[in-house]
Amino acid sequence: MRYSGLKVLGEGLFGNKGWKPAWRDPAPKAEYDAIIIGGGGHGLSTAYYLAKNHGMTNIAVLEKGYLGSGNIGRNTTIVRANYFLPGNSEFYSHSLKLWEGLESELNYNVMHSQRGLINLFHSDGQRDAFARRGNAMINQGDDAILLDREGVREHLPYLDFEQTRFPIYGGLLHPRGGTARHDAVAWGYARGADRRGVDLIQNCEVTGIDVSNGRVTGVQTTRGAIRAKKVGIVVAGRSSQVAAMAGMRLPIESHILQAFVSEGLKPVIHHVISFGMGHFYISQSDKGGLVFGGDLDFYASYAARGNLPMVEHVMEAGMTLMPMIGRARVLRSWGGIMDMSPDGSPVIDRTHVDGLFLNCGWNYGGFKAVPASGWCMAHLMATGQPHDVARRFRLDRFATGHLIDEEGTGSQHNLH
């Protein structure tokens, strides 16, 4: 079923009785050409591009819960291409271009909104660093505008510019940055993959990876054994557990990141604002809720909920930056399990087992990466070769010293 304005109109006139489920609910087959473990954003986009770009349609996505039950449905939806280092720069640039065509590509409204992202700076040194970052973005073909204090004031008149701890010197505006509807991205890719014949199998937890003579032969699941010559591990915060099934010990530590949403308000914040010094960022959803968050809780955790010190810290940072939000009431808070890598950058690579591929290490920035990650993972699984824009995301870079440490904070998993 193709979605269109006409379709919505027609269904509205006839009681909305014609809508069908957006995807099938198939039972697993005994064998597939390829299996993707994990039905989050990255797993679903991998399946979509395997089918679309490489004609591999006899494939399955195995998800232990329901589609989109992981971080893809828990993030704060910022989409941007403002990276500095080679490796990240070309990859996120590619991803943003895919975002810009995603709705017509998927025939699905993912509510991609390029409302502009402003990263604030608070010292001369930080201004220099942001100018340099902006130049790297422009060199990559993306957009960046360095704003002085008055420039920021024009966009964000409601900030407290005179705060004593971090007075605002200016900001780096990335006009093509913005947000999207996170669930819709998962659903859009799921529907697109299903329509091309991919089996999306929910409530199917992978419990073992079968390897014989150094080659992957299939997986064990809570719904039986399934054979496949190619298997992709795309499970974000659970990467260490699933990779361990194939005897691997990953450079990943799982951490908790919290986020918050206020009651719905009239439109008041028109950009995505990031206040790095205070560990705070905010945007407003189309429903009106202020969506905001800060840093990790900083200790390894699988709890999917955080502790109060970080709640207090985020609220304080928000009040420092924009005291006007003090009257808004917080509706909900939650946490997601982040697959933190020692340099803050991801892995899309082969493994020591033939036919077994690994996609992990998205830290807290993997939402914007969903289109390009799937694109590159599909390329790797179909051709056996890394895609050009993801060729530096190697698993062995930690051992060889080719780290991609965007924040320059060193080899500590919780500092990225």
Add this chain to the structure above:
Amino acid sequence: MRIPCPLCGTRDRREFYYYGSDDYLNRPAADAPAAAWDDMLHNRDNPAGVTRDLWYHETGCAQWLAVTRNTVTHEILGSELVADLKTGPKSARKGGEK
């Protein structure tokens, strides 16, 4: 979250700086192969369950602690002074969901 310090008693989590897994205690010899350094710095068991990691009692006694705790429930099971640890960390680690 409150963390028991052997010297100061049970204190608020905000008094502590978190470093990471107790793998950091397995510091290789200066002439060890690169793989040993890679393991110490980067690779982790990352268990969903009982783990042991290093916390610095920054605003208390300024001692490093090895804290045994559950990463799924956030329950704290015990702590020791790193200075008191004589054996390698793995030997003291309890089981749990891996």
